[in-house]
Every structure is written in C-alpha cells, then in structure tokens.
Amino acid sequence: MAILRSGYKSRHFGLLLLRVGIGIMFILHGWPKLAGGPERWEMIGQSMQSLGIDFAPTFWGFMAGFAEAAGGLLLALGLLFRPACFLLVLTMLVATTKHATAGDGFAGYSHALEAGILFFSLLFIGPGKYSLDHKMFSEEKDDPSPATTNKLLEAYKFTAPSLATGEGVFMPIPFELRFFQSITEMHYSCIADTSAEPSRNSI
Numbered sequence: 435m436a437i438l439r440s441g442y443k444s445r446h447f448g449l450l451l452l453r454v455g456i457g458i459m460f461i462l463h464g465w466p467k468l469a470g471g472p473e474r475w476e477m478i479g480q481s482m483q484s485l486g487i488d489f490a491p492t493f494w495g496f497m498a499g500f501a502e503a504a505g506g507l508l509l510a511l512g513l514l515f516r517p518a519c520f521l522l523v524l525t526m527l528v529a530t531t532k533h534a535t536a537g538d539g540f541a542g543y544s545h546a547l548e549a550g551i552l553f554f555s556l557l558f559i560g561p562g563k564y565s566l567d568h569k570m571f572s573e574e575k576d577d578p579s580p581a582t583t584n585k586l587l588e589a590y591k592f593t594a595p596s597l598a599t600g601e602g603v604f605m606p607i608p609f610e611l612r613f614f615q616s617i618t619e620m621h622y623s624c625i626a627d628t629s630a631e632p633s634r635n636s637i
Contacts, residue, residue, distance in 0.1 A: 445562070446562040446563045446564050447564065449559070449560075449561065449562030449564070449565075450512075450562060450564040450565075453509050453510055453512055453561060453562070453565070454510045456506070456509060456510075456549075456552070457506040457507060457508075457509035457510025457511075458506065458510060459506070460502045460503070460505060460506030460509065460522070461502070461503050461506040461507055461510075462506075463502045463503075463506070464498075464499045464500070464501070464502025464503030464504070464505070464506060465499075465503045466499075467495070467498060467499030467502065467503070468496070468499040468500060468503050470499070472492050474495065474499075475491075475492045475493075475494075475495030475496045475498075475499065476491045476492045476495055477491075477495065478491075478494075478495035478498050478499070479491030479492055479493065479494035479495030479496075479498070480495075481494075481498070481528055481529070481532040482494045482528065484528070484531045484532045484535045484536075485528065485531060497525075498525055498528070498529075501521040501522060501524070501525040502522070502525060504518075505518045505519075505521045505522045505525070506522075509522070509556075511565070511566050512561035512562065512564070512565020512566050512567050512568065513565070513566040513567060513570075514567070515556075515560065515561040515565065515567050516557055519553045519554070519556050519557045520557065522549070522550075522553040523550055523553045523554050523557070526546045526547070526549045526550030526553065527550055529543070529546035530543045530546040530547045530550060533546060
C-alpha cells in the first residue's frame with residue numbers, strides 16, 4: 435500500500451486543478467448575473483432581505499454577480515486569493531440563508547453551503563505555489579533553500595569542551611544564536627583564569 439504511505443508531492447498541482455476548475459465554474463455562474471443588467475441585479479439583491487437588509491437591492495445584486503465572476507477569475511489565477519475567497523464565502527452565506535429561509539430544503543441550499551465550506555477552507559490552505567500570489571508576494575524566494583541553509587550551518591560549527599567529559603563536541607548553531615559562541619568562549623576563559631590562580635599564588 436505504498437500509495438497510502440507516500441507523501442503528497444503533487445499537492446500544489448492538485449490545488450491548481452481545484453482553483454482553475456472551481457474558478458471557471460463560478461465565472462460561468464456569475465457572468466450571466468452581471469450581464470443581466472439592473473433589473474436582474476435588483477431581483478438577485480432582494481436575497482439580502484433574508485439577512486434583514488432591504489435597501490439598495492440593485493447594488494447587492496451587482497455585488498453577487500461580481501463576487502462570483504471576478505472572484506472566480508481571481509481564484510483561477512491565484513491572485514488576491516484571500517480577498518477573493520472572502521467575497522465568495524460571504525456570497526455563499528447569503529445564498530445559503532436565502533434558500534434555507536425560503537423553505538427550499540437541503541437540496542436547495544446544499545450547493546451554496548458546500549461551496550462556502552470550500553472557500554472558507556481555502557482561506558487557510560492558500561493558493562499553492564502555482565499561483566500569481568506566490569509569484570508576486572511569496573517570502574519563500576527570499577529564504578535560502580534547505581540545502582543552502584545546511585551548508586551555511588555546517589560552515590558555522592564550532593568546538594566547545596563538554597562540561598561532563600571534557601571532550602570536544604560539535605554544535606551547529608543558527609545565525610540568530612551566533613552570540614552563544616562568544617558567551618561560551620568567555621565562560622571557558624574565566625574557568626581557565628580561575629584554575630591558574632593557585633599556581634600564581636603558590637609562586
């Protein structure tokens with residue numbers, strides 16, 4: 435059962451497939467709403483009444499279509515990923531509430547609820563490395579690779595006598611703890627000076 439024990443080496447590619455597939459589907463959902471014009475927007479915007487919001491239905495209807503179409507595009511590109519997912523979560527929350535309060539039953543609101551759970555989860559997962567967000571905003575490109583880091587740490591090894599055995603031990607230290615080497619050297623310098631004092635007194 436090697437397939438169960440192997441790591442998920444293609445998870446970023448899987449995220450790409452998920453983003454592009456769901457993104458295209460939501461573009462197809464949202465574009466007809468945007469193209470429907472103010473009359474369609476007003477009809478869609480009336481769904482906000484399920485949340486107690488009964489003003490500016492045309493605006494809310496436009497925002498629903500915009501969130502689905504533009505959010506789907508941003509999702510597929512992996513650009514401004516968290517804001518896009520956040521807009522889509524809010525849109526799916528309104529759609530779920532509208533269908534649930536209208537008495538449509540589970541079959542009526544399940545699609546919106548499932549999509550809302552998906553987008554909410556993606557807020558924490560992120561777009562993956564095959565995305566514009568990763569290309570433009572990721573901090574990983576400023577970090578050294580694991581191989582480079584290991585080589586640098588190896589170069590900064592130092593030898594310090596072991597208090598227990600008096601033998602030399604090698605201790606790799608990260609850069610932010612480099613000061614520990616100086617403290618250790620000062621400590622053993624003081625020990626050496628103290629041990630030399632009886633010899634000077636005996637003279």
